[in-house]
Amino acid sequence: MKRAKFLLVCTLLCGCAEKHIIDDVSLIQAVGYDVGSDGRIKGVNLVPIYNEAHKSSAELYMSEAHTSKAIRFQNNHSASKPLVGGQLQLALYSKELAQKGIYPILDTLNRDPIIGNLIILAIVDGYAEPLLKSKYANSQNAAIYVTELLQQMMKNDVLPQSNLHSFLFDFFQMGKDPYLPIIRQQKDKVTVIGLALFKGDKYVGMIKKERLFAFKALIQGYEKGMHEFKISNNEYVMLESMRTSHKYRMQTHSPPSIDIDISVEGRIQEFSNRKPLTGVRYIKTLEKKMAKQLETEASAVISQLKILHVDPLGLGNRYRKQETHxxxxxxxxxxEKIPIRVHVRLKIVEQGAVE
Structure with a gap:
């Protein structure tokens, strides 16, 4: 039912966008929201400014109100041109605000017909305002820098895909909870520190970045991603995933259980041991140890999800397809009590350039 309402809103809004002449408006590229005073929201609208060298700085407009639309309306009072969201690509929310719930602000974005539903969302471990106001070493404004950072980590690394559409889809879907990247400002850089987990629209916890390889293997098939495996006290392997996939097996009859099969094919990028990677038996031993470690990490992720009572893997949705009642x-x-077992098959298909 929740999903039907979401799709209905999207359908009704389609094609209703008001047209603007670009030279007559200020195009908002990023928005950020923190907890304000007296129950209000503190909001920031970032507008890019391009110089002759085509480098982008930014002008920021800030105010407080009870709704995000009121924030933009107040910011218009100090802008030389009307602020519109047609170029919006990034929306940031402080962790403190996310703990209270972010759906009302997200719903406003979704209802705006000139804002695309693929904009990047992220949670800030700290405050959104100073992150957007800061200048960074690459000379880009914060909107471009953070957007490109998150996009490349989703495409080439262990960060799962997410955006406005996926968050709202998971939020309205029965048997699945949403998630978003969580970032932190560190001087002149921004880093991804993990994945923010939500119960409904409220932040309840985080998966640390060290376990994102395991989480992404559980939720999305992907071809790129690096992970360090500990083989022994003095042996470490850096594996680049070339192909990762998973399969869920639901046992709905008594006793119910869930089995998750993960398949990883990877290339060894670095091996800390001076011993050469030769011999079929030795390679098989490495594969078994790495598979066992990934099973342990994935099982730890699932245990954390159960403790937080969240289901970003959509196990409930998958289970209900067989038990519709x-x-x-x-x-x-x-x-809370169903056994969930993880099985990993890991195969080393390349051992590096010297092979």
Missing amino acids: LTETQWEKLY
């Missing part, structure tokens, strides 16, 4: 309340009770 299952209610959301019944699934939540079952989720």
